[in-house]
Amino acid sequence: MLQLKLIVHMTREPGARFRPDSRDHTPTYLISFLQIHSISLFISISRASRRYAQSSSEKKMGAGKDEVSALHDLVASAGGCAVVDGGFATQLEKHGAVINDPLWSALCLIQNPGLIKKVHMEYLEAGADVLVTSSYQATIPGFLSRGLSADEGERLLQKSVVLAVEARDEFWEAEGLAGRGYSRALVAASIGSYGAYLADGSEYSGCYGPDVGLDKLKDFHRRRLRVLVKAGADMLAFETIPNKLEAQACMELLQEEDVQIPSWICFSSVDGLNAPSGDSFEDCLAVLNKSRRVTAVGINCAPPHFVESLIRKLRKLTKKVIVVYPNSGEVWDGKEKKWLPSTCFNDHHFGLFASRWRDAGAQLIGGCCRTTPCTVRAISKALKSNY
Ligand SMILES: C[S+](C)CC[C@H](N)C(=O)O
Ligand SMILES: N[C@@H](CCS)C(=O)O
Numbered sequence: 001m002l003q004l005k006l007i008v009h010m011t012r013e014p015g016a017r018f019r020p021d022s023r024d025h026t027p028t029y030l031i032s033f034l035q036i037h038s039i040s041l042f043i044s045i046s047r048a049s050r051r052y053a054q055s056s057s058e059k060k061m062g063a064g065k066d067e068v069s070a071l072h073d074l075v076a077s078a079g080g081c082a083v084v085d086g087g088f089a090t091q092l093e094k095h096g097a098v099i100n101d102p103l104w105s106a107l108c109l110i111q112n113p114g115l116i117k118k119v120h121m122e123y124l125e126a127g128a129d130v131l132v133t134s135s136y137q138a139t140i141p142g143f144l145s146r147g148l149s150a151d152e153g154e155r156l157l158q159k160s161v162v163l164a165v166e167a168r169d170e171f172w173e174a175e176g177l178a179g180r181g182y183s184r185a186l187v188a189a190s191i192g193s194y195g196a197y198l199a200d201g202s203e204y205s206g207c208y209g210p211d212v213g214l215d216k217l218k219d220f221h222r223r224r225l226r227v228l229v230k231a232g233a234d235m236l237a238f239e240t241i242p243n244k245l246e247a248q249a250c251m252e253l254l255q256e257e258d259v260q261i262p263s264w265i266c267f268s269s270v271d272g273l274n275a276p277s278g279d280s281f282e283d284c285l286a287v288l289n290k291s292r293r294v295t296a297v298g299i300n301c302a303p304p305h306f307v308e309s310l311i312r313k314l315r316k317l318t319k320k321v322i323v324v325y326p327n328s329g330e331v332w333d334g335k336e337k338k339w340l341p342s343t344c345f346n347d348h349h350f351g352l353f354a355s356r357w358r359d360a361g362a363q364l365i366g367g368c369c370r371t372t373p374c375t376v377r378a379i380s381k382a383l384k385s386n387y
């Protein structure tokens with residue numbers, strides 16, 4: 001209908017002006033004129049409606065071209081290797097937070113959101129280019145089992161993004177940072193594994209039992225992912241994924257939900273060779289390589305001693321950006337809910353090894369549990385000293 005009205009309008013008044021030859025007033029000319037305009041208008045209208053549909057779906061789940069390349073742009077602006085922050089829960093605890101709880105670090109979303117923002121600020125000051133949000137163990141079912149409503153749970157998830165965005169914006173707007181080796185940090189919404197939600201340490205075993213299949217894992221991740229994207233995260237950080245099945249679920253979900261912002265999928269590892277379940281990284285990467293929506297892959301919360309050889313292994317298996325942020329080397333006791341001492345890296349080691357990890361092919365480097373802003377400062381200094 002709209003198409004018809006436009007054709008009539010265009011051929012009535014300005015029509016005479018469009019005639020290339022004023023002698024040619026034949027009906028044949030008019031018919032071909034109408035045909036040509038009808039086709040070109042049809043094409044323009046289809047293009048416009050396609051653009052509209054595209055921009056609405058982009059608004060729905062995140063973004064357009066600029067956001068898709070945001071992670072690559074950050075890596076480039078950081079000189080080829082950007083810095084991820086460090087142990088978020090660890091730094092909360094250093095400030096006195098007690099998080100021995102099924103919600104773990106997400107407990108602070110309820111009890112002390114101000115502290116969350118302070119910790120984000122501390123990591124920015126230490127040189128982090130990526131802030132990972134406080135949503136690792138924040139899930140709707142987790143909040144429901146605390147007596148909160150689903151709406152309240154969604155608001156807490158949204159808050160986890162808002163707190164990090166506020167910290168980033170306040171930090172960035174402070175005077176003269178752009179010229180001093182800082183990049184405008186990205187906010188990566190943390191999506192802890194199903195094992196993290198179970199709160200029994202199974203993110204380090206990957207043994208979810210026979211009842212947990214692909215669809216169950218997708219359903220578990222779907223709602224939180226939607227809320228975090230809508231809340232304005234710059235990217236998604238799937239953390240401590242312990243098996244191939246969950247990696248596949250996350251990847252398929254990015255596709256199904258038409259997520260346009262970048263994402264990384266990181267595995268834990270306890271033997272330095274495979275994912276904790278025993279699934280080989282060859283198999284895991286063969287799955288993730290199929291999707292362009294997985295921007296980066298890597299390792300988090302594994303002992304730092306394994307990292308260099310794992311980067312070399314991953315480098316052979318994928319062209320994606322590689323991200324590594326190991327823990328200190330201590331081992332999580334899921335039953336007792338405490339860290340057991342083991343061979344550890346101190347901050348000085350992290351500084352030394354960060355350059356080796358970069359040279360082996362990592363483009364995003366940080367720390368996970370039991371590392372602190374001092375660790376990130378050492379990493380940042382090592383990676384950006386020549387920059
Ligand atoms: C990264 S682990 C130390 C987080 C805590 C774990 N999911 C638990 O609740 O036991
Ligand atoms: N980013 C998480 C830890 C992942 S193992 C946190 O510290 O809350």
Ligand SMILES: [Zn+2]
Nearest residue numbers: 301327368369
């Ligand atoms: Zn960790």
